Amino acid sequence: MYDGTNFAGFQRQPDRRTVESVLTQVINKMAKNPDPKILVYGSGRTDAGVHALAQVVHFDFPFTIPEESMRKGLNSMLPMDMEIRRVEIVPATFHARYDVSGKRYLYRMDMGEFRNPFKRNYTGHWKFPVDLDKINQALGDLVGEHDFTSFVASGAQTRTFVRTIYEATCHIDEANHELVFEFYGNGFMYNQVRIMVGVLVEIGSGTRPVHDILRLYQVKDRKQARRTVPAAGLYLKHVYYQGEDPEHPTKLPQRQR
Amino acid sequence: MYDGTNFAGFQRQPDRRTVESVLTQVINKMAKNPDPKILVYGSGRTDAGVHALAQVVHFDFPFTIPEESMRKGLNSMLPMDMEIRRVEIVPATFHARYDVSGKRYLYRMDMGEFRNPFKRNYTGHWKFPVDLDKINQALGDLVGEHDFTSFVASGAQTRTFVRTIYEATCHIDEANHELVFEFYGNGFMYNQVRIMVGVLVEIGSGTRPVHDILRLYQVKDRKQARRTVPAAGLYLKHVYYQGEDPEHPTKLPQRQR
Numbered sequence: 001m002y003d004g005t006n007f008a009g010f011q012r013q014p015d016r017r018t019v020e021s022v023l024t025q026v027i028n029k030m031a032k033n034p035d036p037k038i039l040v041y042g043s044g045r046t047d048a049g050v051h052a053l054a055q056v057v058h059f060d061f062p063f064t065i066p067e068e069s070m071r072k073g074l075n076s077m078l079p080m081d082m083e084i085r086r087v088e089i090v091p092a093t094f095h096a097r098y099d100v101s102g103k104r105y106l107y108r109m110d111m112g113e114f115r116n117p118f119k120r121n122y123t124g125h126w127k128f129p130v131d132l133d134k135i136n137q138a139l140g141d142l143v144g145e146h147d148f149t150s151f152v153a154s155g156a157q158t159r160t161f162v163r164t165i166y167e168a169t170c171h172i173d174e175a176n177h178e179l180v181f182e183f184y185g186n187g188f189m190y191n192q193v194r195i196m197v198g199v200l201v202e203i204g205s206g207t208r209p210v211h212d213i214l215r216l217y218q219v220k221d222r223k224q225a226r227r228t229v230p231a232a233g234l235y236l237k238h239v240y241y242q243g244e245d246p247e248h249p250t251k252l253p254q255r256q257r
Numbered sequence: 258m259y260d261g262t263n264f265a266g267f268q269r270q271p272d273r274r275t276v277e278s279v280l281t282q283v284i285n286k287m288a289k290n291p292d293p294k295i296l297v298y299g300s301g302r303t304d305a306g307v308h309a310l311a312q313v314v315h316f317d318f319p320f321t322i323p324e325e326s327m328r329k330g331l332n333s334m335l336p337m338d339m340e341i342r343r344v345e346i347v348p349a350t351f352h353a354r355y356d357v358s359g360k361r362y363l364y365r366m367d368m369g370e371f372r373n374p375f376k377r378n379y380t381g382h383w384k385f386p387v388d389l390d391k392i393n394q395a396l397g398d399l400v401g402e403h404d405f406t407s408f409v410a411s412g413a414q415t416r417t418f419v420r421t422i423y424e425a426t427c428h429i430d431e432a433n434h435e436l437v438f439e440f441y442g443n444g445f446m447y448n449q450v451r452i453m454v455g456v457l458v459e460i461g462s463g464t465r466p467v468h469d470i471l472r473l474y475q476v477k478d479r480k481q482a483r484r485t486v487p488a489a490g491l492y493l494k495h496v497y498y499q500g501e502d503p504e505h506p507t508k509l510p511q512r513q514r
Binding site for chain 1: 260
C-alpha cells in the first residue's frame with residue numbers, strides 16, 4: 001500500500017524517489033546488501049501521484065525469514081507513506097507481472113463546490129452537476145472486449161489496444177461527496193482509466209451524448225477523448241492472479257512468458 | 258481551511274513556510290504591495306502539522322473589493338493546501354483574536370491494526386482496544402471550569418491555567434475505523450487537546466483509572482499526563498466570536514483589549 005503523492009511513480013528512475021527504488025533499497029538492506037543486488041518485480045507500473053491499496057511485488061530473497069517477521073522488519077525500515085500489508089512465500093515460478101490475470105482500479109472524484117485542501121492529493125475534482133443514470137448507461141458500454149485506442153495516452157507501448165473490462169461501476173459516496181468509479185479488467189493501458197473517467201464525467205454532466213463511448217471505439221482517435229483526469233484520484237485496488245477469479249481465470253490471449 | 262502537513266504552523270517564522278506568511282504574501286500582492294505592509298491577524302496559532310477546517314483571520318485592506326471577488330482572487334493565488342472559504346467585510350473594531358469567545362477542536366485517532374499510509378498526516382494512531390463507555394465517563398470529568406496545569410506543554414505562556422470546556426464528546430467513525438473527539442471551550446492552551454486525548458485513550462484502554470482526570474487536576478504536574486498525541490490528528494474546527502453562541506456569549510473572564 002502506498003500514498004503515491006511523494007513518489008515519482010512506481011518504476012525506478014535515476015535520482016527520483018520511486019516505489020521500486022525505495023522498496024529495492026530496503027529489501028537489499030535487510031539481506032545485508034548481497035551482490036548481485038536483489039531485484040524487485042512489480043505487477044505493473046503506477047504513474048507519479050497514483051496510489052496503491054494493494055500493489056503486488058515479488059523478489060528472490062537469499063535466506064528464509066518467517067513471513068510475519070519479514071513484514072514487520074520491512075515496515076520498520078520503510079517510510080511512512082508505504083506499508084507492507086502481507087508477505088507470502090511463493091513457488092519459485094511465481095511472477096508478479098507475468099502471472100497477472102486482471103486488475104481493479106478505483107477512481108475518487110470530489111464533487112465539492114470548492115477545492116478541498118485535504119483532498120488535493122487524493123481525489124480528482126469535478127464541480128459540475130452529474131446525472132448518475134447517464135454515467136451508469138455509459139458504463140454499460142465499457143464492459144466487454146473493446147478496442148480502447150481512443151482511450152490511451154500517446155506514449156503507450158502495446159501490441160494491441162484491445163482489452164476486456166469485466167466490471168465498471170460508479171456510486172456516490174454521500175459522506176465524502178464523491179463519485180467513486182471502479183473498473184475491473186484484464187489489463188489497462190497508460191492513462192486508460194483516467195481518460196475513461198474524463199469521458200464518463202462529461203457524459204454525466206451532459207456535455208457528451210450518453211453513448212459517446214461507442215462512437216469513440218469507432219473513431220480510434222485519442223484527441224476526441226480530450227480530458228485526462230488527475231493522477232491523484234486513481235488507486236490500484238487489487239491485482240488478480242491466475243486462477244484467483246474462477247470467472248476470469250487468465251488473461252486472454254494468454255500472456256507470453 | 259488548510260492542510261497543516263506542509264506548514265511549519267500558523268505563526269510567521271523567518272525562512273519557514275507558515276500559514277501566516279503565505280497568506281500575508283498573497284494579500285499584499287493583491288493590494289499591489291502597499292507600504293506599510295498589510296498585516297494578518299489570526300484567531301490564534303496552530304502548531305506544525307495541525308489542520309484547520311475554519312481558521313479565522315482579519316486584515317485591513319486598502320481598498321474595497323466585493324467579498325466574493327476577493328475570495329476567488331485570493332484562492333487563485335494561494336497554494337492548493339490552503340483555501341479561503343468565506344470573505345466578509347467586518348466593522349473596523351472586529352479583531353480575529355481578541356473577539357474570540359470559544360474554539361472547537363476535532364481529533365481523529367485511527368484505530369487500524371496497521372499504520373495506514375493515507376492517514377499518516379491526518380490522524381493519530383492507537384492500535385489498542387478501547388472501551389468507549391470509559392472514555393465517555395472520563396469526558397464528563399473534562400466538562401466545566403478546571404485548572405488544566407497537568408494538561409499543558411511546558412512552553413505555554415499564560416497567566417492562568419484555568420479554562421472552561423463546554424462540550425467534550427467522542428464517537429466511533431465506523432466507516433474509517435477512527436475515534437473522533439470534539440472539544441468546545443473558551444480557550445485551549447499549548448498542546449492541551451493533544452495531551453487530553455492522550456490521557457483519554459489510555460483511560461479507554463484501561464491503563465489509567467476511569468476518573469484519573471480528577472486526580473490530574475489535583476496534582477498539577479504535566480509529567481503525569483505523559484503522552485502528547487501527534488499533531489496530524491488535530492483540526493481547528495470552528496472559532497466562535499462574541500455573541501455567536503448565546504449560551505456562551507463571551508469568554509469569562511472578559512479578555513483585555
